[in-house]
Amino acid sequence: MIKAVLFDLDGTLLNRDASVKMFIDRQYDRLNSFVGHITKRQFVKKFIELDNRGYVWKDKVYQQLVNEFAIERITWEELLQDYIHEFKNNCVPFPNLIEMLEELKSSNLKIGMITNGFGKFQMDNIKALGIEKYFDVILVSEWEGIKKPDPQIFQRAISKLDVLPYESLFMGDHPENDVKGAQNIGMKGIWKKDYQWHNVDADYIVDDLAQLPAIIGRKG
Template sequence: MIKAVIFDLDGTLLDRDESVKKFINNQYKRLHKSVGHIPKEKYTTRFIELDIRGYVWKDKVYQQLVDEFEITHVNWEDLLQDYISEFKHSCVPFPNLISMLEDLRKGNLLLGIITNGYGQFQMDNIKALGIEKYFKTILVSEWEGIKEPAPKIFKKALEKLKVSANESIFVGDHPKNDVKAAQNVGTKGIWKKDFQWENVKANITVDDLTELPLIIKSLNNQ
């Protein structure tokens, strides 16, 4: 019997690729006096390249941008601070996010989030999506002192939700950090399909979040 659903955040609930594009376009407009000597396409494309889909923290990204583009009117620390304070205004949810969470809540399922990243930054993004109220527990790696794919952070989420591993499913976009890591603690790993990977050994694959309530209903009817 599935009693709990635990989610990854970036690439699963938050469409990070679209959010980053929106943010960097907005930053270019906002700081045009400082970065306007760089063609917009060049600035935005290079940021996205250096970001490596969030796996490089933005201190390194902005240091590289300042150096490459000879940015002198603003320093990398100011650009980083702008990212930290403004990114939340560019958060783009995946389609059907709220309706899916509503359906799960109506089904009396317990919901949690496990996400790698900086605590306040990730919480700001969760609040920006308007979804904080749906979750009984939210674990962010900085605050927990543990990162995915470590089993300990998954086990902690299960403890917080008071469910066993086989009573829960984990939904994420990363084959190793999400799907395999969840399976390693005995939880079903649901892969939220992402274009950069193929042949992911997940228990179930979903293209759209709306599939989840039906999947859970099916699992509970077996």
């Protein structure tokens, strides 16, 4: 019987691609007096390319942007601080996020999250989505000192939820960090479809968050 459902954040609950696009559009407009010698299209395209869907931290992204576009009137450190302070105001949820969490809560399931990233930054984004209250456990890799797909972080989460691996599902968009990482400790791994990968070996595959409660119902 399934007693707990755990989630990744970026690309699973948070539509990171849409959030990044909104943020960088707004950053260009907000700081136009410093970066206006570059076209918005160039600035946005290069940021998204260097960001590599979140797998490159923004200190490196902004250092390269400053060098490549000869940005002189604002430092990469100031651009980074703007990112840290403003990103939370651009968080776009995937459709049916709140409805799905409400349904899980009403079924008396325990709900957890394991996300790689920086602690305060990720928590700011979770709060911006308005979902913190639904979670019994939230583990952020910076604060835990380990990150997915390390088995320890999955074990730690289910231990805090007081459930066993076979009583738990984990849903994420990354085939290795999320799906395989969970399966490696005996959890069921659910893949939230992402265009970047194909033929992912998951126990279940979903396109839409609204599909999850039915899967749990079938699993029992």
